[in-house]
Amino acid sequence: xxDNSVNSAISANSAHEEHPSYLRHHFNSAEQQADAAGFAxxxxxxxxxxxxxxxxxxxxxxxxWYYPAFVSGSHQLNVVWGATNTVVLIFSSFTMAMGxxxxxxxxxxxxxxxxxxxxxxxxxxxxxxxIEYREKIEKHHVPGFxxxxxxxxxxxxxxxxxxxxxxxxxxxxxxxxxxxxxxxxFLMTGMHALHMIIGIAILGFMxxxxxxxxxxxxxxxxxxNFGLYWxxxxxxxxxxxxxxxxxxxxx
Amino acid sequence: MSDTIVSLPDQATxxxxxxxxxxxxxxxxxxxxxxxxxxxxxLYLISLSFFFFIGGALAGLIRLELLTPxxxxxxxxxxxxxxxxxxxxxxxxxxxxxxxxxxxxxFIPMMIGAKDLALPKINLLSWYLYMAGGLLALYTMAIGxxxxxxxxxxxxxxxxxxxxxxxxxxxxxxxxxSSIFTGLNFIVTIHKMRAPGMTWFRLPLFVWAHYAAxxxxxxxxxxxxxAIVLIALERTMxxxxxxxxxxxxxxxxxHLFWFYSHPAVYIMILPGMGVISEVISTFSRKRVFGYxxxxxxxxxxxxxxxxxxxxxxxxMGISNYAVLVFSLLTMLVAVPSAIKIFNWTFTLYKGSITFxxxxxxxxxxxxxxxxxxxxxxxxxxxxxxxxLTETYFIVAHFHFVMVGGMLMAFLAGVHFWxxxxxxxxxxxxxxxxxxxVTFIGFNLTFFPQxxxxxxxxxxxxxxxxxxxxxxxxxxxxxxxILGVGYLLPVxxxxxxxxxxxxxGDNPWQATGLEWQTQSPPLTENFVEMPVMNHEAYDxxxxxxxxxxxxxxxxx
Numbered sequence: 001x002x003d004n005s006v007n008s009a010i011s012a013n014s015a016h017e018e019h020p021s022y023l024r025h026h027f028n029s030a031e032q033q034a035d036a037a038g039f040a041x042x043x044x045x046x047x048x049x050x051x052x053x054x055x056x057x058x059x060x061x062x063x064x065w066y067y068p069a070f071v072s073g074s075h076q077l078n079v080v081w082g083a084t085n086t087v088v089l090i091f092s093s094f095t096m097a098m099g100x101x102x103x104x105x106x107x108x109x110x111x112x113x114x115x116x117x118x119x120x121x122x123x124x125x126x127x128x129x130x131i132e133y134r135e136k137i138e139k140h141h142v143p144g145f146x147x148x149x150x151x152x153x154x155x156x157x158x159x160x161x162x163x164x165x166x167x168x169x170x171x172x173x174x175x176x177x178x179x180x181x182x183x184x185x186f187l188m189t190g191m192h193a194l195h196m197i198i199g200i201a202i203l204g205f206m207x208x209x210x211x212x213x214x215x216x217x218x219x220x221x222x223x224x225n226f227g228l229y230w231x232x233x234x235x236x237x238x239x240x241x242x243x244x245x246x247x248x249x250x251x
Numbered sequence: 252m253s254d255t256i257v258s259l260p261d262q263a264t265x266x267x268x269x270x271x272x273x274x275x276x277x278x279x280x281x282x283x284x285x286x287x288x289x290x291x292x293x294l295y296l297i298s299l300s301f302f303f304f305i306g307g308a309l310a311g312l313i314r315l316e317l318l319t320p321x322x323x324x325x326x327x328x329x330x331x332x333x334x335x336x337x338x339x340x341x342x343x344x345x346x347x348x349x350x351x352x353x354x355x356x357x358f359i360p361m362m363i364g365a366k367d368l369a370l371p372k373i374n375l376l377s378w379y380l381y382m383a384g385g386l387l388a389l390y391t392m393a394i395g396x397x398x399x400x401x402x403x404x405x406x407x408x409x410x411x412x413x414x415x416x417x418x419x420x421x422x423x424x425x426x427x428x429s430s431i432f433t434g435l436n437f438i439v440t441i442h443k444m445r446a447p448g449m450t451w452f453r454l455p456l457f458v459w460a461h462y463a464a465x466x467x468x469x470x471x472x473x474x475x476x477x478a479i480v481l482i483a484l485e486r487t488m489x490x491x492x493x494x495x496x497x498x499x500x501x502x503x504x505x506h507l508f509w510f511y512s513h514p515a516v517y518i519m520i521l522p523g524m525g526v527i528s529e530v531i532s533t534f535s536r537k538r539v540f541g542y543x544x545x546x547x548x549x550x551x552x553x554x555x556x557x558x559x560x561x562x563x564x565x566x567m568g569i570s571n572y573a574v575l576v577f578s579l580l581t582m583l584v585a586v587p588s589a590i591k592i593f594n595w596t597f598t599l600y601k602g603s604i605t606f607x608x609x610x611x612x613x614x615x616x617x618x619x620x621x622x623x624x625x626x627x628x629x630x631x632x633x634x635x636x637x638x639l640t641e642t643y644f645i646v647a648h649f650h651f652v653m654v655g656g657m658l659m660a661f662l663a664g665v666h667f668w669x670x671x672x673x674x675x676x677x678x679x680x681x682x683x684x685x686x687x688v689t690f691i692g693f694n695l696t697f698f699p700q701x702x703x704x705x706x707x708x709x710x711x712x713x714x715x716x717x718x719x720x721x722x723x724x725x726x727x728x729x730x731x732i733l734g735v736g737y738l739l740p741v742x743x744x745x746x747x748x749x750x751x752x753x754x755g756d757n758p759w760q761a762t763g764l765e766w767q768t769q770s771p772p773l774t775e776n777f778v779e780m781p782v783m784n785h786e787a788y789d790x791x792x793x794x795x796x797x798x799x800x801x802x803x804x805x806x
Contacts, residue, residue, distance in 0.1 A: 054481075062492075062499075176497060184492070187484070
């Protein structure tokens with residue numbers, strides 16, 4: 001094992017002579033630089049997992065305690081929109097992966113196209129999310145702001161949802177806990193949307209740089225690492241979709 | 252006394268090397284925009300010391316108030332704000348970044364033979380985040396402070412106080428990201444930037460300790476970040492996650508908060524333990540006894556550290572089974588801590604011990620940390636904890652570990668590496684005096700608090716029954732001595748920047764790679780990439796080098 005590390009470092013030394021312009025002074029080789037950046041990105045995603053982990057823990061605990069409230073709350077979500085968004089995001093992950101491949105194989109136009117598509121799909125996701133949020137605001141399902149228990153105390157007042165699930169009315173104390181469900185819904189999807197917005201902003205910046213050919217000259221670390229971030233945000237959504245929309249469909 | 256190993260170059264001819272990281276560039280901007288890990292470490296050292304003295308002044312106010320049983324110096328709600336800000340500043344802006352951001356930043360790349368940390372710009376970003384958080388905390392203090400205690404306990408912090416919870420929370424949140432980026436940078440650097448031949452088991456134990464602490468920074472800090480976000484949303488929008496009237500549970504906040512804040516104490520102490528390993532080995536001229544055990548005990552402390560957080564919650568109504576499990580797990584942490592203490596003691600055994608200032612601080616650490624750690628076992632066993640929690644016993648335990656342990660280690664490290672960082676020696680006799688004064692002042696301040704706690708004096712009150720006064724007077728008197736002990740180094744270290752003796756490359760005859768280059772080091776650290784061809788702490792190798800080349804230098 002020690003011999004190995006000596007060898008790789010020595011070969012790294014000889015690569016030093018080529019000296020591509022993007023190589024920072026404190027690295028011995030472009031390979032070491034890309035390695036370090038990729039590793040750092042994975043660690044950063046680990047902190048993101050822990051960050052969302054706090055919210056998932058809260059969801060887990062309260063779902064266990066207030067099961068009926070969480071089921072009724074979940075029935076208020078629009079599965080069609082949720083599923084559409086899931087498809088949109090998975091497809092955007094595909095275009096992102098295409099972007100990384102284009103950067104690696106030095107296809108500038110392909111890269112710009114893939115990034116632009118990813119950018120567009122990200123906006124579509126946020127647009128659909130806005131429609132969903134608006135529905136919640138109209139029904140007074142935003143916690144803290146004139147929150148209304150109407151749909152849970154008297155399900156028949158909400159004919160569309162009632163037609164689909166035939167929910168029984170909740171007892172008032174249990175109905176109150178739907179507010180907690182929507183708190184977690186807005187927190188988790190909101191935190192996810194914030195990550196999407198940051199991602200889309202970075203995508204916009206990348207498209208401009210990609211058009212100037214910045215990522216198609218061999219230095220693709222930034223595109224690769226952003227790809228990791230984008231896939232991570234996608235995976236978070238898949239968990240959110242399952243836990244918030246799907247899990248209580250048949251209860 | 253001839254019992255020192257210090258070997259300085261001939262002072263008549265000695266020169267500070269003309270080209271070094273301090274002289275390479277000039278002007279304030281060259282410091283504020285630097286990406287050199289050594290310069291960033293110096294930025295941290297200056298700003299950390301600034302925050303330390305603000306936190307220290309607040310501690311002074313607390314001790315002054317407690318001189319008498321009545322509340323006479325300040326109103327009770329002012330007292331609440333003073334101890335809260337003392338905690339916030341000392342924990343988030345001094346203890347957490349103390350050794351990692353200064354000594355770790357400066358020496359991890361040098362110890363592993365690298366030119367810089369893997370992500371130099373992120374390193375500078377962490378300093379700016381740290382400063383932003385710190386200044387926000389100071390701003391909070393200026394506009395009236397916060398009085399929840401540094402623990403932001405709900406529902407107090409979300410419903411019942413109208414002080415500046417939001418700005419303080421934001422300050423801690425920002426400082427948290429500074430800490431995450433530092434830890435992330437260290438892990439990447441230690442994995443990817445090691446010089447040829449620098450295998451994992453040739454790393455100095457300082458690096459191992461920082462590796463373990465970095466794992467904690469990266470995994471635990473985001474959890475407190477989300478807890479603070481939830482507090483802020485609860486306070487502004489009433490989302491109800493911690494609000495019992497809406498079905499939320501304040502205990503959930505405790506779980507999330509201590510999931511970070513317990514590992515945080517290991518973030519604070521582990522780097523200090525790294526310093527102690529270096530100092531004890533150097534001044535007993537022996538390889539650290541049980542190198543592998545000490546290395547793995549750092550990792551073990553980090554791992555166990557994740558599974559003990561609920562011992563902060565024994566009286567908060569968690570289930571008895573949880574108490575039992577967390578109590579047992581807590582005692583488990585004592586095992587790797589004891590492994591370290593015993594191995595350091597065995598390192599001393601039959602070593603050629605000399606008593607330079609860093610070593611005196613290290614001895615202070617050994618004694619005080621042992622007491623702090625053992626009283627931790629009292630608090631870990633649920634029976635005694637129920638009696639002792641929320642009393643001065645907790646305060647004394649925590650300060651023995653953090654001030655007696657971490658601060659002693661920090662000062663040991665600053666003195667140990669001062670010649671390397673500045674190229675000049677600190678005044679030896681004066682600093683030995685400061686170390687002894689600190690030790691005496693510390694014991695006088697905090698030992699009486701163990702007794703106060705056993706007698707039942709609760710913490711966080713501005714007044715107390717008159718029969719506790721004598722012990723409180725001891726404690727306050729000790730605090731003034733402690734204050735002198737901390738002011739002295741500031742004065743003579745600044746003095747030494749100009750008037751200290753020229754240190755030369757390796758005044759301690761230590762073995763680490765950081766000593767095998769000029770002091771202060773070049774911006775690139777090494778003239779050419781070092782090759783590690785010997786084990787860590789190999790003093791025979793050092794002797795051989797000296798005989799062969801007349802000087803100590805690596806590869």
